[in-house]
Amino acid sequence: MADKLLKKENLGKLIESVLGKGGRFIAPSTDARQVVFKAVAKAEDLASDYILARNSYKEFLFPQTEVVAEFTVGKDGVDLRGTDVNPKDTVIFGSRPCEAASLSALRAVFTWDFIDEFYTKREDKTVVLTVACTKGDEACFCTTVGLSPETKDGSDVYLKETESGDYIIEAVTDKGKAFVEKHAAVFEDGSATAKPLFIPAKIEGIDLDKIKERLAKTENYADPVWGELTKKCIGCGACTFVCPTCHCFDITDEGTAFEGERRKNWDSCQYENFTLHASGHNPRDFQHKRWRNRFMCKFNYYPNKFSSKGCVGCGRCIRVCPVRLDITEVMEAMSK
Amino acid sequence: MENTLRQKAKELLESGEVKVVIGYRWNRTRTRTTPVFITKPEDTDQLIFNPLCVNNLSLYLTRKFKDIQALGKPAIVAKGCDIKNIVVLITEAQVKREDVFIIGMVCNGMVYKQELWKGELTPQIMPTKCHNCDVRNPHVADFVIGERSTFTPPEKPEGMVFDKIKALDSKDPSERWAFWINEFSRCIKCYACRQVCSLCFCERCITEKNMPQWIETSAHPRGNLSWNLTRAMHLVGRCTFCGECERACPVNIPLNLINQKMIQVVGEAFDFKSGYDEKVHPPMIVFSPDDKENFIK
Secondary structure (H helix, E strand, O other): OEEEEEOHHHHHHHHHHHHHOOOOEEEEEOOEEEEEEEOOHHHHHHHHOOOOOOOOOHHHOOOOEEEEEEEEOOOOOEEEEOOOOOOOOEEEEEEEEEEEEEEEHHHHHOOOOOOOHHHHHHHHEEEEEEOOOOOOOOOOOHHHHOOOOOOOOOOOOOEEEEOOEEEEEEEEHHHHHHHHOOOOHHOOOOOOOEEEEEEEEEEEOOHHHHHHHHHHHHHOOOOOOHHHHHHHOOOOOOOOOOOOOOOOOEEEEEEOOOOOEEEEEEOOOOHHHHHOOOOOOOOOOOOHHHHHHHHHHHHHHHHHHOOOOOOOOOOOHHHHHHOOOHHHHHHOOOOO | OOHHHHHHHHHHHHHOOOEEEEEEEEEEOOEEEEEEOOOOHHHHOOOOOOOOOOOHHEEEEEEEHHHHHOOOOEEEEEEHHHHHHHHHHHOOOOOOHHHEEEEOOOOOOOOOOOHHHOOOOOOHHOOOOOOOOOOOOOOOOOOOOOOOOOOOOOOOOOOOOHHHHHHHHHHEEEEEHHEEEEEEEEOOOOOOHHHOOOOOOOOOOEEEEEEEEOOOOOOHHHHHHHHHHHHHOOOOOOOOOOOOHHHHHOOOOHHHHHHHHHHHEEEEHHHOOOOOOOOOOOOOHHHOOOOOOOOOO
């Protein structure tokens, strides 16, 4: 059977085709000396050599700051006006299989007890084009959490790079099939050989079931090992900001006393204020307790509450951590 | 060097002179270094020292780390640049000199970021601070480890940060403004710059004062500008140019440019450089009848 190919010289045409139909094209691109996901307008803007963008593309589905309402305070009371979200068609190009798998985790939380349309409407309009990994680094640990570069969960179209720099494409979902049809002119039939994938070695000594079992036991909650492993955490929250599955936000009113906007801003469980009560009491009064919460969220609360993964093993938190607090070292300790 | 370090740490813990040694260890794959807190003499073999030991561990001496303070008197493995921060902490009454045992490490330079390490320390991967370092031989320490460095820094500081500051200074104010607005536009308000800074030791930062909210939490141009400028101002006369904030910034904002510029301004106005003498208070917290008044116009 012939493969469907996206020739590298047609990548520009694909971008034009997407933009021409009123959409936006998000792809890894170099900005301020690092590769990040951002809106691009031409093929030359794409980063050619990268493992994983520094940020995750969740910010295009769940913006860091977004206005959810506007208010005016008048003599007769408060006039609160909700904001409608009318997202553009969005194409994410160059997702890796690990981050594609994170979308079901975001969807799970944003449709759990309340349908958050600010998220769902954006995700419905988003097509994820995953390019399977041909390289990786030592922070990659997808295989340790049960994923691999061959995983297609969350991908609408799954692409494999060929030796000549083209892509073999496979439409995975209906959304993906519709996308390929919509931009049929840029794809062509042919046959090519895919480059071998980079499959990170599974980290020995990590067992997700054992971790889950250990975390589920309440007597382990106050285990001093949490402090020993994680007291070096400085609470910067960078891990939560680059994490594709972290999704906590805060609602804040900004403006003057008489008019302003209600904004939904990313928040982080690593911040002291995250659980600070009005009384002054803080149940997570030390940084290691905040770190424990993030770990619990990924490997206990999430897998129990939703049938999706809390951690996809992309390794961003390891790369970004200023004190190199490696989540896999904690996973290893918790597997005992 | 490492053997002496381990031996000294062991002695300090065994004798009970200190209760914890704050130092560096390898990660699991021995490719990166990470901070470690050693409390048992038998664990001192974990301690290492090499050009990947970039972290300024003086951060762990601050009040933010109550669980580390609770361990008891610390010894800290510190390079000259880290010692500058300890000196500021002492002058600002955050730490008493006698309450910390400083193991000063003679240093021949560090990598700017650990990812740059390819097995050899070359000038290209060293930050500007290392090229101009005048404290390769630790200037305030209880015990110094390493062969004395003979490095002399250039008479006039040089390197990428200084070149960029010169280039910025030559621009007109509107261009400079545009430059910084663009740089700050990437800010994601994670506050990693503050968290990694040992001199940002306020237990309640102004960003956390939300009645009223002085600094908007949204990552938009106004909120980003007010945060970055506020932090810069709060470090005037205090910042030692250790570079941790720029290293920690996930979006590569060139914070070293702001901080070094402030250092130059303070140098000109007060003839003061922070971090050298633990008995001299920084200019912003003292009044001297000799203070220059020529800025009053």
